[in-house]
Amino acid sequence: MQSATSFFNRALFRKNLQRFWPLWFGYVLIWLLLLPLPLLNELADYHGVPTVADASYSLLQIGAYGGLVMGAVFGIFFAMAMFAYLTNPRATQGFHSMPVRRETLYATNYLTGLVCMVSALVLAFALAGITAACFGALDLAAFGTACLAAVLSVLFFYSFAVLCMMFTGQILAAPVFYGTLNFLAVGMEYLVRTFAGNFLYGYSGYSAPETFAFLSPAWELVCVLDVSNVARVDRILSDGTHQVIRGGEYMLSGLGVLGIYAAVGIVLAVLGLLVYRRRASEATGSIVTVAWARPIFKYGVAVCAAFSLGQLIYFLIFGLNLHNGQYSLPGTIACMLFTGLLGYFAAEMLLHKSFRVWRTGRVGALVFSAVLVCFGVGMSLDLTGFEGYVPAAEQVESVSVYLSSTGDYFHGRLSEPESVGAALAAHRALIADKDRQLAYRDRATEESSNTARIYSFELNYTLTDGRVVRRSYKDCHITAAELGEAGSIAQTATTLLNCPEAARSRALGELAKDGSYTITGGYYNAYRNDEEGAYAGNIDGELTAAQASTLVSALRRDYEAGRTANASLFEDTRYNARFRVELELWYILRSDGKTVGTAMVTDYGEITKSSSPAASRSINVIVTPDMSETLGALAEMGAEMPATARGF
Secondary structure, three states: OOOOOOOOOHHHHHHHHHHHHHHHHHHHHHHHHHOHHHHHHHHHHOOOOOOHHHHHHHHHHHHHHHHHHHHHHHHHHHHHHHOHHHHOHHHHHHHHOOOOOHHHHHHHHHHHHHHHHHHHHHHHHHHHHHHHHHOOOOOHHHHHHHHHHHHHHHHHHHHHHHHHHHOOOOOOHHHHHHHHHHHHHHHHHHHHHHHHHHHOOOOOHHHOOOOOHHHOHHHHHHHHOEEEEOOEEEEEOOOOOEEEEEOOOEEEEOHHHHHHHHHHHHHHHHHHHHHHHHOOHHHOOOOOOOOOHHHHHHHHHHHHHHHHHHHHHHHHHHHHHOOOOOOOHHHHHHHHHHHHHHHHHHHHHHHHOOOOOHHHHHHHHHHHHHHHHHHHHHHHHOOOOOOOOOOOHHHEEEEEEEEEOOOEEEEEEEOOHHHHHHHHHHHHHHHHOHHHHHHHHOOOOOOOOOOEEEEEEEEEEEEOOOOEEEEEEEEEEEEHHHHHOOOOHHHHHHHHHOOHHHHHHHHHHHHHOOOOEEEEEEEEEEEEEOOOOOEEEEEEEEEOHHHHHHHHHHHHHHHHOOOOOOOOOOOOOOOOOOEEEEEEEEEEEOOOOOOOEEEEEOOOOOEEEEEOOOOEEEEEEEEOOOOHHHHHHHHHOOOOOOOOOOOO
16 A cells, blocks of 8 residues: 655655755845845835835735746756756656655656745745834735745746656757747737738738637736726715725735636646656657657647748738738738748657658658648638628627727727617728729828728727627728718718717717716807808816806707718718817716726825726817807806807
8 A cells, every 4th residue: 555645755845955956046136136225225125114015015016027037937847856856867866766666756746846936035025024013014915925925826827837858858849848838829829910910901900809828828817917006086076085994905906817717727736746757768858758749849830831931922022012000911921931841841840850850751741731821722712701701780799999090080889780880881991992992002091081082990890799800991082072872881881970969979078978977067268250261269267167067068958969060981971160169077987886996006005096997087078150059058057158159
């Protein structure tokens, strides 16, 4: 009967500590330089009045980001140290000839590295906690969270690095595999999106969230970990000031995601054990030691070389002569085929440790070439139907429309059936005009004028089943003559912009939403010109919160009744030569029924002003002469409007 301790060898553990204590000492030293010493200096010099918030912020920042960087960097160092014998044939034979099970060797070496890294963290954070406590600035919750974050980072990255060591028999290959795999998914997704963006009409992958970022651990954790202030604001008072109920606290977001990665790290450690049990001692010195992983390595190198180096070479050779980003698909595929084959045979040479790999690799090279060419042909013929796809109206829950020229022209989320139908019509017009738009892009870019404009369209559909469909059409050439052509881009876009919902969103922005804001006040300014167009003075004044709220309601009634200047793609129809009123409305977005948002905290721990998601914002609205409800509301407030204002 085997003992319960058969997976751990104390003698080997002590021997490892004796051999690798310099690495542990260097790791401890860096942590001391990162955490206790800077914290001591900060609290001692912090204007003589350090607060709990000061120490909490430093601990969380270093625990999250310092733990991430140190865990990722030293994870591979400790993994290489603990399992370096697997890259030396003599050492491998020596260890495997010992009367010790492989499970024991793996577990003991793995735990040695983990204990070294965690013990250094405990020492550094203990000293940091003592330092903060001496200044009366220790927050146990923040301290525990910071330490936990660093430990979780170590658990994942170290386990990941150990697994990489199991798959290679060359010491220098391990950090290459480890570093590449930490960013491979997000890098390849970017390269594929770049390729698709060059050749798929309407592709908007650049603005879409990264789908496979979670497979690039280092990248994903950098993006999700964040230390933020959690000071709260109870309500906005009548004078626009904020009533704060608590502040000066910090929290670490993304800890749950980090915990998931740590759990995955445990799985990776177990997987490393399974690989180690079946790893042949003779594989020492091979670039890839596991048979089933060799094809993955070979074709993976080929694909990465094709999409990265291939697109780069094409751009370097032909990029300076491109017209408005128009790429040649056959030319790009040819460059990708060339670099992909180079990567494929380079991988074959590494696997076979020989330059004579044509005979062994020619079949795989032909398969890779055929797949890449078919991929290019499929992209050219749009076999997936991507370019021509338009959702059915009944499938669309809402659509976000972004129309821009030299600046943002319209950006709003629309859900009314009339608005959705207009967006779909504009989408179909963009697809139908594909050939003309691509032909235009091959010519020199034309400057925007009163008769011709360059617009970019983005349409993001949220479907009833939860899916999101994104399309983006850059640098679309539109002429004023097309306004009268039924089904043209100019005609359908104009119809879309002048839908009642789009008109409200275009003018009021976030104020078009019901119940999502708190009005705090505003300002009005009425400009007058004489019959010759010369400036004849203006009337202005501030608005209370109640007055501004009344004006918002009046604006809504005007827009719903269609009493507003129609949007035009070629001129601004809001202004009149004789008279106009400009409104500036101030408001704050509410996050829920009670809490208005988050407060900013200065370096001294004082609450100063609100910040997102309860930021103070403002919009500017042009009141045209036909907006009778708004002008009437202004007149009732005592604002002296010119007699010619209404019915002008």
